[in-house]
Amino acid sequence: MGDRTVVADVADELARRVASGQYAPGGLMPSVRQVADEFDLNRATAQLILGRLESYGFVDAHRGKGFVIRDVRAEGGVDVYRRLFRLSMPTPEIAADMFANIVDEERGIALEALLAYTGSDRGLDPAELKAAIDELETLARGADPDPYRMLRIELDLLRTLLTELKHSVQRAVLNSIGEMVLEVPEAVQAYFAVSPDLHVLVWRALVAVWESEGGPSQAQLALFEDLFGMYHQKVVARFEELVGVDGLAEEQAPHAATA
Numbered sequence: 245m246g247d248r249t250v251v252a253d254v255a256d257e258l259a260r261r262v263a264s265g266q267y268a269p270g271g272l273m274p275s276v277r278q279v280a281d282e283f284d285l286n287r288a289t290a291q292l293i294l295g296r297l298e299s300y301g302f303v304d305a306h307r308g309k310g311f312v313i314r315d316v317r318a319e320g321g322v323d324v325y326r327r328l329f330r331l332s333m334p335t336p337e338i339a340a341d342m343f344a345n346i347v348d349e350e351r352g353i354a355l356e357a358l359l360a361y362t363g364s365d366r367g368l369d370p371a372e373l374k375a376a377i378d379e380l381e382t383l384a385r386g387a388d389p390d391p392y393r394m395l396r397i398e399l400d401l402l403r404t405l406l407t408e409l410k411h412s413v414q415r416a417v418l419n420s421i422g423e424m425v426l427e428v429p430e431a432v433q434a435y436f437a438v439s440p441d442l443h444v445l446v447w448r449a450l451v452a453v454w455e456s457e458g459g460p461s462q463a464q465l466a467l468f469e470d471l472f473g474m475y476h477q478k479v480v481a482r483f484e485e486l487v488g489v490d491g492l493a494e495e496q497a498p499h500a501a502t503a
Contacts, residue, residue: 254283255296260331262302262313264338269315273303300327322420330427336487343431343483350421351476353414355469357405358450362465366454368408373454376401377447384440391432394440395425401447430486437482438475 258279261267273294274282280290294311297303301324303311316324329346332339361368380397383389399422406415425431436443453460460468484490 250285250289251292251296254293255300256331258293258297259300259302259327260334262316263328263331264335267313269313271313273297273311273313275310300324326420326424329424333428333430333487336489339487340484340489344480346421346424347476347480349417351472353418354402355472357402357409357411357414359465360409361405362453362459364409368404370451370455373401373451377444377451380447381444384444389440391436392426394443395432395435398443430483433486434479434483437478
């Protein structure tokens with residue numbers, strides 16, 4: 245194991261302790277000497293590790309005081325939230341709560357993009373969209389569909405719509421959400437809480453609407469919004485199942501009954 249891997253691994257472990265609340269905001273991180281002693285490292289490497297935590301946005305360095313822990317949940321930006329989400333996996337309830345927020349934000353951006361494009365002049369070449377959907381369908385019908393590749397294709401489709409709509413801020417946020425989700429296998433799997441074939445059918449239906457002259461009725465749009473919301477509820481529920489939130493509840497129930 246090289247020094248580079250040690251620095252990344254130990255920095256992640258210390259960041260995980262911040263994410264789980266083991267190290268409280270406003271307190272001091274372990275000193276360079278303490279980090280070196282705990283992980284059997286030299287002090288130069290321990291200093292690099294604490295510097296890495298500062299670059300993550302988890303601590304602030306104060307001369308003569310040490311590294312002070314930031315309130316990363318309240319003050320952290322998108323990059324901090326992304327790291328927090330990945331590191332929260334050992335704490336299922338925290339991970340599930342964060343994922344629900346991620347899904348809610350993604351759903352809002354995706355739904356707005358789909359509806360806005362439906363109501364626009366729809367300047368994209370349908371052949372470009374169909375080529376991506378064809379690839380999505382090929383993957384969905386394979387013996388072992390690759391959820392990572394499928395999710396990337398769907399993110400690219402949304403990106404294309406947002407670019408056409410000139411929704412650059414929403415596109416940037418969607419990119420960050422995509423990075424967060426693709427780093428966590430359970431999150432990727434959760435987005436396929438329904439059959440991969442259904443993902444393809446939805447995109448095919450949308451393209452058919454975009455190619456039609458009349459467009460959808462208000463009732464059809466309302467139905468689509470409801471179905472879209474139900475799908476995302478399934479995504480969140482599947483993630484909770486994958487990380488073991490239901491299992492935790494079952495373990496805790498006997499204790500609650502005897503308390």
